Amino acid sequence: MNKIALLLFWLCGPQAIAGITYQKNKAQDKPTIVEETASSIDKATNTGDINKVTARLRIEGASFRPFNLCLADSEVEGSATQLQRKTAQDIHQIIERDLKIVHGFNFVTHQGPKSSGDLFALMKQKGAEGVTTIRLKFRNDLIDATIDHKNLISGKRSIKSFGASVSGQRRLSHLLAQSIYEEYIGPESIFLLQIAAVRRDPSGSQIVLFDFDGFNETVITQGPWQKTSPIFSPEGKSIIYTVITSQGHGIVEQDIGSKHMQFRTRKPGLNLDARVIPDNSGMLMTLSFEGNPNIYRATRTGTILGKVSQGLGMNLSPSVSPDGKQMAFVSTRAGTPQIYVQLLGGNSPATRLTHQGKYNQTPQFSPDGRYVAFTGRDERNVFDIFLLELTSHRVSRITENQGRNQEPFFTPSGRFVYFTSEREGKSKPDLFIATLNGDHQFRLTDASARSTTLGYISPVVRPKAF
Amino acid sequence: MNLKKALIASFLLHGLLLVLSSGIGWAWSKSRAPLKTIETHLVIKDKSRNKELLPRKEKAPPPPEQEKKREKDQIAPMAKAEEPVVKKDTKDVKDASIASKRSLPKTAPSKYVNKLASLSEMYAKEITEEKITVPEGEVEDDSYFDRIHTLIKESFVVPKHLDGPRGAQLQAVIRLFLASDGSLNKLTLETPSGDEHFDKAVIDGTKRVSNFGAVPVLLQDVMRERGLVVELCPVKCQKSSKGE
Numbered sequence: 084m085n086k087i088a089l090l091l092f093w094l095c096g097p098q099a100i101a102g103i104t105y106q107k108n109k110a111q112d113k114p115t116i117v118e119e120t121a122s123s124i125d126k127a128t129n130t131g132d133i134n135k136v137t138a139r140l141r142i143e144g145a146s147f148r149p150f151n152l153c154l155a156d157s158e159v160e161g162s163a164t165q166l167q168r169k170t171a172q173d174i175h176q177i178i179e180r181d182l183k184i185v186h187g188f189n190f191v192t193h194q195g196p197k198s199s200g201d202l203f204a205l206m207k208q209k210g211a212e213g214v215t216t217i218r219l220k221f222r223n224d225l226i227d228a229t230i231d232h233k234n235l236i237s238g239k240r241s242i243k244s245f246g247a248s249v250s251g252q253r254r255l256s257h258l259l260a261q262s263i264y265e266e267y268i269g270p271e272s273i274f275l276l277q278i279a280a281v282r283r284d285p286s287g288s289q290i291v292l293f294d295f296d297g298f299n300e301t302v303i304t305q306g307p308w309q310k311t312s313p314i315f316s317p318e319g320k321s322i323i324y325t326v327i328t329s330q331g332h333g334i335v336e337q338d339i340g341s342k343h344m345q346f347r348t349r350k351p352g353l354n355l356d357a358r359v360i361p362d363n364s365g366m367l368m369t370l371s372f373e374g375n376p377n378i379y380r381a382t383r384t385g386t387i388l389g390k391v392s393q394g395l396g397m398n399l400s401p402s403v404s405p406d407g408k409q410m411a412f413v414s415t416r417a418g419t420p421q422i423y424v425q426l427l428g429g430n431s432p433a434t435r436l437t438h439q440g441k442y443n444q445t446p447q448f449s450p451d452g453r454y455v456a457f458t459g460r461d462e463r464n465v466f467d468i469f470l471l472e473l474t475s476h477r478v479s480r481i482t483e484n485q486g487r488n489q490e491p492f493f494t495p496s497g498r499f500v501y502f503t504s505e506r507e508g509k510s511k512p513d514l515f516i517a518t519l520n521g522d523h524q525f526r527l528t529d530a531s532a533r534s535t536t537l538g539y540i541s542p543v544v545r546p547k548a549f
Numbered sequence: 550m551n552l553k554k555a556l557i558a559s560f561l562l563h564g565l566l567l568v569l570s571s572g573i574g575w576a577w578s579k580s581r582a583p584l585k586t587i588e589t590h591l592v593i594k595d596k597s598r599n600k601e602l603l604p605r606k607e608k609a610p611p612p613p614e615q616e617k618k619r620e621k622d623q624i625a626p627m628a629k630a631e632e633p634v635v636k637k638d639t640k641d642v643k644d645a646s647i648a649s650k651r652s653l654p655k656t657a658p659s660k661y662v663n664k665l666a667s668l669s670e671m672y673a674k675e676i677t678e679e680k681i682t683v684p685e686g687e688v689e690d691d692s693y694f695d696r697i698h699t700l701i702k703e704s705f706v707v708p709k710h711l712d713g714p715r716g717a718q719l720q721a722v723i724r725l726f727l728a729s730d731g732s733l734n735k736l737t738l739e740t741p742s743g744d745e746h747f748d749k750a751v752i753d754g755t756k757r758v759s760n761f762g763a764v765p766v767l768l769q770d771v772m773r774e775r776g777l778v779v780e781l782c783p784v785k786c787q788k789s790s791k792g793e
Contacts (some may be wrong), residue, residue: 138777140698145750145783147712185706208681236757268708269746454714472714479714498710498746520713 119317150267154179155202156193160220167221169253174219174228177256177296178263184296184516185499186523187268199233201308205508207235213267217259224249230259230453241266245536253299273494278501279303279313279322280514285441291539292339296419297514297527305342312356312541316363319547323347323357334368334385339549347385352376356400359383360407360427367391367410367427369399378412378477380427391427403427403447403456410438411446411455422446422457422471436471445471445490449497454519455488456481456491456500468502470519481521488515501527501542511538565735590634632641693768697761703756707750707783709744716783718746727772731761734773751781 151289157171182188190213193202199216206214211314213234220227223371228245235532242260247255254275261274273295282291284301290304290313301483303322304310313324316336332354348354352371359366365388366381378392392398396415403410409426414433425433437443442460449456453474459469468481468491482488486506493500500519503512504526511530517523530538707716722740725733736755741748764772780786 138694139780140694140701140777141780141782141786142705143703143779143782144702145707147707147709147716147783148710150706186710233774234753237753269749321624448561470714477714498715518710518713519715520710520714523710 084326149187151181151191151210151212152188152263152267153191153193153202153206153209153214154182154263155214155216157217158220160218163221167219170218170221170226170249174252174256174259175217177253178217180273181257181260181296182263184525184527185264185273186273186525187264187520188363193252201493203233203235212236215263215266221249226252226255228255228259230262230265234267239338255296257294257296271496271498272548273496273499276494277545277549278514278542279315279545280311280503280539280542281313281324282539284535285537290322292545293514295529295544300309303339304337304344313543315543315545316359317361317546318363319545319549323359325355325357348381350387353399358403360403361405362407364407367401367403369401373448378410383458392425393430393433400445402446402448405452408416411448411457413444413446420444424455424473436473436476437478447493450491451497454497456493458489458491468500468517468521479520481517481519482524483521484516485524487512488539494544495546501544503538503540503542505538511536512540514539514542566750601611693762693765694777695781700758700761701779704754705751705781706754711744711747711750711783713773715744716747718786718787719744720780720782720786721748721751723751724776725755725761725772725779726774726776727764728763729764729766729769729773731763733758733761735776737776739778747783755779788791 098518105122119436121215141530142382149395153162154175157175159167159171159187172226179190182190185536190312191209193206193214202216203214204347213232215233216231218229218231220229226247226249228247230245232239232241232243234240243263245255245258247258257274261271262269264274276295278297279290280293280294281288282422288309288310289302290310292301292303292534293299304324309327311327313322315322319339321336321338323334326333326335331349331351333349334347335347337343344521346367347357348368349368350372353369353376355369355376357366357368365383366385368381369376370379370387371377373390375394376397376399377390377394378398380388380391382388389408391401392412392414393411393416396417397420398414398416400413401410402412407427409424411422411424412433413420414423415421416433417435420443421435422437422443423433423435425431436455439520440461441458444458446455446457448454455471455473457469457471458466460466466487468488468501470479471477471482471491481491481500482502483503486504488502488504488506489512491500491502498518500517502515504515504516505512507526509529509531513530514527516525516527528539530536567750646675719742720740721738721742724737724739726737728734733756736752738748738752742751
């Protein structure tokens with residue numbers, strides 16, 4: 084028995100030890116997720132799965148730069164007189180200036196005529212991204228203009244035609260400039276809009292109307308009274324402004340193109356800053372017939388409905404938001420003039436927007452209601468244009484170190500701000516335009532060049548083209 | 550007494566045998582290459598990837614022309630080579646039937662599903678680095694999506710007036726549908742930014758890319774039918790706009 088036990092032990096002992104070792108090795112060798120892998124492949128190869136997957140990429144950080152444009156010299160079809168050639172040259176210059184005002188283009192120069200194919204190849208070589216050529220045809224006192232845009236990057240070509248009388252060459256030029264801008268950058272209505280401003284003369288002041296570029300100045304008011312704080316009606320057909328007569332202030336409305344005006348208010352004390360509510364349902368204005376200047380609501384014809392601002396300190400310069408639900412205004416309730424915002428209707432409390440600077444004034448809502456531009460006096464006692472974002476209350480600067488800048492007013496697209504500035508050693512206020520980031524600022528008028536003018540103030544933009 | 554002697558002798562002999570077998574085993578294991586543990590992993594849609602798994606060292610898919618040629622050359626031998634391996638591993642008829650599905654090109658889609666899923670996952674995490682960082686184990690460069698990213702970014706030119714408070718908040722989402730040769734079949738603006746100039750710049754910029762490069766064979770259906778969603782911000786994206 085013992086021998087049998089010894090024999091069994093002899094035979095089985097080592098194998099048993101080796102067997103355990105083998106099992107361990109075998110366990111390590113064996114792929115542990117074979118089953119899972121196989122089923123995964125099965126699912127992955129299912130076409131339904133792959134089609135449900137959508138890849139997404141996020142790309143941040145663009146290159147901000149102007150579009151490289153070759154604006155070829157305007158060509159005149161047929162045999163042109165010297166006057167017609169001069170007109171073609173003038174149109175070209177107006178277009179180029181228009182595009183410089185709105186910025187967005189870097190001009191790649193082109194000298195001399197060339198066939199389309201050669202021109203495109205040459206300009207592409209020079210770095211141009213687009214080539215625009217204009218052909219003019221004169222028929223008696225009419226001009227037919229054909230504008231040909233060739234996008235050298237996309238290869239897209241578009242040709243448009245415009246017509247105008249010779250006397251309407253400025254408008255034709257603006258139309259052509261707009262066509263170029265919209266072709267390469269995007270929609271923009273500014274080119275056909277007009278601006279109004281108060282022109283201060285030694286003998287008084289008048290309201291004048293300009294093209295968007297500061298040219299084509301036309302006086303639209305008359306009489307010896309001082310005029311101030313103009314604003315267009317929402318439909319753009321009339322202009323509302325304050326007159327300062329020997330008997331006091333009054334707010335009047337005048338149809339553009341007509342010399343006839345109608346008084347809307349004639350209260351004792353200040354009658355200022357009339358602002359029409361966008362749906363044309365009424366007006367806000369600053370009146371002081373009860374003592375301190377306050378903001379009142381009135382009907383469109385001037386019947387006072389009641390006080391809107393709370394009677395703390397002075398409240399003035401209202402600007403109505405595009406939705407007509409709130410107003411931004413200036414109040415001295417905290418001791419210094421600051422910008423506040425308040426809901427219209429009910430007795431809503433006002434919220435203070437500006438906390439920096441001791442003198443902030445002339446607030447203006449942007450057309451999208453996201454910003455309020457205002458004039459602020461900084462720590463160096465210099466007036467500049469600032470931009471306040473309503474959601475974050477973040478304030479950025481549009482002008483800096485360029486003289487005295489005041490009275491911002493947004494264009495309908497909200498991309499540009501008109502304002503007045505005394506800069507470049509000139510003491511008379513002039514009209515300027517700037518992009519919201521302040522990178523680009525452009526002088527539109529030069530009052531110093533005219534001895535009969537003391538300057539331009541209070542620019543406002545006509546909301547529609549006429 | 551004899552039994553005692555026999556037991557002692559047996560123990561000694563067994564001990565000797567044990568020492569000898571251990572010695573032989575050690576020498577044998579030394580003479581062999583170390584065993585490699587095979588680990589495979591695939592990521593299925595909606596299943597997050599196990600980060601504990603080893604990163605894979607994959608190469609980017611070659612351009613389709615080369616890939617097609619290579620596939621022609623390799624499909625047969627690779628299919629043959631793969632089948633027995635799985636059969637050997639699993640020793641299972643069911644697995645063998647699954648393994649038959651692993652012959653090219655059906656093994657590869659998992660890689661792209663994985664890639665697409667990873668990108669979607671990455672987007673979900675709102676990774677905002679300028680360059681796309683591919684998750685661990687993926688190829689960092691040469692990928693097709695990196696190529697698209699680079700090409701669009703190079704053409705991402707925006708008007709200068711948008712550089713400022715207004716532009717800082719813009720965000721547009723487009724969808725590209727690519728033909729197999731990499732040309733743009735269709736471009737749609739999925740979510741406008743609210744600024745027409747920026748939207749135009751995004752569309753024009755993407756159209757500037759004349760060709761995105763031939764689409765890898767296995768992505769062709771997705772790129773043609775479902776497209777690629779691209780979110781563009783002039784400065785930094787501030788919100789997620791997953792609109793799927």
